[in-house]
Amino acid sequence: MPPPAHGSRREPTERGSDVTTLTLDRVSKVYGQRGSNPVLAVDGIGMAIDDGEIVGLLGSSGCGKTSTLRMVAGFEDVTSGEIRLGSRVINRLAPAKRNVAMAFEGYALYPPLRVRDNIGFALLRDRHPRTEVEAKVNEIASLLEIGDILDRYPPTISAGQQQRTSLARALIRKADSFLLDEPMSQLEPQLRAILRARIKDWLISRRMTTVFVTHDQTEAIALADRIAVMEKGVLEQFATPAELKERPATLFVASFIGEPPMNIFKARAHLDGLGSIVALDERGDAAFEVASPAGIAQLAEGQSLWLGVRPHRIRLGDGPGAVRGIVASNHWLGDQSHLGIEVGRNLVIAVAHGVVDAPIGSEIAAILPPESLHLFDGETERALFHGVGAAVAA
Amino acid sequence: MTRETPLGRLVRGVLLTIVGLFFLFPIVWVFLMSFQTNATILRIPPSLFFSPTLDNYVALISGKLQTQAGTLEIAFMNNLMNSVILSVSSVALSLVLGIPAAYAFARFRFRLGENIAFTLLSFRFAPPLLVLLPLLLYFRTIGLDNTYIGLIWVYQLITLPLILWIVRGYFEDISEDIEHAYRVDGNGWFKTFIRIAVPLARPGIAAATLLAFIFAWNNFVFALILASADKQPVTVGALAFVTASGIQYGQIAAALVLSVIPTLLLALYAQRYLVEGLSLGAVKG
């Protein structure tokens, strides 16, 4: 298939076609190279994004995710490495020539144009017929619940509405890739779930290759097929949400993903008998002990570890190997309960269905199933075991 | 966009140098002139190389100048003292009046507030000459003609609006919640003003003070009309160098250099406050 001409309108190609895989090959970005204080914002990122895939760049502020997005868009120079669309290197290509649609963090709406004209801007510029543009604008506007403000001007609408307008303007277009910078940070809480679902449906139905940036791991997990977790410019792990939850490659990923976050305790390996993991409190004393997952024979006696277990994998109730503690908090949130259980001096968070009858201060037993334990190396913080099997090298 | 080619950088550097030279040239020339005799200055073609002399400075400081026509009395040091007295006093008075007023305008919404503030600013729009002759007559009547007090009072037209408008902006930029927090802690409004608002507006106060001082120092017309010889600042005093026997360029240059020093020093000192972090991180974002 011949490569398409610059700037022409394109239809999405078949899945797996080499032409539209977006590849980042050891991409780095240094700010202020010639100044007194160069900052390494992005350090050797590599990933391959398939056609039609939705990828989230997730991390706390300053981790390099926005810099990466802007390099893909063409608003920042690539200090080293290559960005390729298919087999074509696009490092030096100006943004307008990259056929990307972008929704900016600051919305960047055109103040003198009405909301509907903002949204339809690119289509009108590309000479689509007016009736077609109007139909498409109405469609995307009702999807994002801004149908009633189409004739208003940007300065008169709320931040959340401005953000949705900016998003609509990007999503209405046909482009090789869609780059969204914090697209839903201002969204009203009541609209979040429904709009995330609708946007995901829209992107998947139209096979739109999308890269979005967010600091909210809930949002990343909701939308993305795969998530690139970044910290201090380094790519920690690039995997599906399920992988990140069940097989986090590093302690950072494990502690960043999930709400409530994964329970993480410093621990020690104990090889007596069948072997166990002893969880330590902040003073280094033993807090509680759990049966070790199979395959622990490879650990050394007393080896320093980090022990992780996700809150909803903890089974409340007694049984062999259960730990005992005192209920410190019991919050029923309508569709789930969050319990804080003090075991030794450690606080273990557990999530359960429905209402849990456990008053504060009462005793409670809980089982941390071996197949739900995660072990990380005490020094390198890299994953050693996930449940029954050894961790796959990242 | 951060795409800058080496050629682009070179061109930018050359253009900046040219512009810099263009603006700096007169100042450098005047500085050089102050070390030359009148004869050297007026020589054609003008030369960059000469043997420097301190005669001009000596003449200014000692108050006596030898010319062909005889010895001339120069009141430069006296003028310098007047400039200092007038500028410092005017600015000081403006600060005492202007800072609380700026706070009031920034924090309290009172009827006609904007109108009053704008009226005060409008004083800067009017050409001074419009009011000066009537003012001279009034001053003569009430005896303020040729007095420091009279001049300082009139100088408020220059300095007060500046202080008011600049400092008001800085007060407005301070999040009100910081002051609210101090009140809730148990402090009254005056203590909040002194301990929270004023310290946090320091960069603005420094900037406004500097600007007001420069404008007061440079003022010519008010002093020309309302002051006689013994109260004249350096701006008016410079006229004395236009003598019957010719214009004493060397002394003018030297007088210029000496006149600029106080404002230069003040600017260097206040610059630190101007650059001081304006987003001090105590309020999120």
Added chain:
Amino acid sequence: MSYLVLESLTKRFGRETVLEDASLAVEQGETVVVFGPSGCGKTVLLRLIAGIHEPDAGAIRIDDRTVTHLAPEDRNVGMAFQNFALYPHMSAFDNIASPLRARGLTAAEVTRRVEEVATLLKIEHVLGHLPRALSNGQKQRTSLARSLAPGPAVLLLDDPLRNVDAKLRYEMRLELPRVLKAFNATVLYVTQDYKEAMALGHRVAVLMGGRFVQVDQPARLYTRPVSRDVARLFGDPTINLYEAHAESGAIELFDTQFAVPAPSGPCVVGIRPEHVEVGMEQRPGAIPVELDAVTPLNVRAVLLLKTRDGQEILATCWEDEAARFPRGHRAVWATLRPDDLMLFDAASGARLAPRTH
């Protein structure tokens, strides 16, 4: 006599009435969460109690003392602001010491109290820093410490966790009740996050349209909301709402009849997403729907369903169950139970069913 009493507070800004006839009673040592949609006047309410604004009508009493028109410095309240409002030119220590010094404590006593509070909030190691050198989490704790240190009669917390990252927010949700209990503080806590409201409050006071529409224990607000608008505020995803017509004890929804005791007439039916069961197999009473998207939500997953006539239903299931649904559109079956349905009056929004409180 309740410790903090708000009596018919009314506040207007220009032509906008932010609070109208708002009344509330808080007991000593109780934490009441003031909860409501953004812009509903929650922050204004706190500021009236702190003395930053004065009400146009109504009264405020703290420990039997009428404080309605007293200056802020005379009220003995503590306030933590949403944007921290730390003094930028003072160290964390001096920030926390500020209310203590204003009350005339000796230097030794000030130092003791500041260190005590700082240790409780785990910021004792950054006391010497200026606010700009602190992380957001540390700034938030410093702000909290400053409000707690003098042991005020009433503690006003204005969405203190809003500008703090998600992980820290969750931690504070657990820590805050313990800290507040240690001080036996009487607390009014403002938030827009219903989970925070349900977790932190002994009672939650829902502020809408300038007045308190329901003040109740968290669980009751979820299961027995007084109106459709209150029902929408609790739950993520929001409760599904549909217009329907009740006819002699039954309503018709999605071409299916449900027996719900309710007076006849137009109504709005509400069903919470966790009460919609989704399966691949048809079951008696199940509705055929199309599953359009699966979006994980922490330990659950949200399923976007579309009925034959184009209406959207949001359902949730546990994350493990969601794994069986593939990417893309899929025909599935949704089951609703009549007991789970809530009915609201179409005009007033008041709850009609379930009838019991």
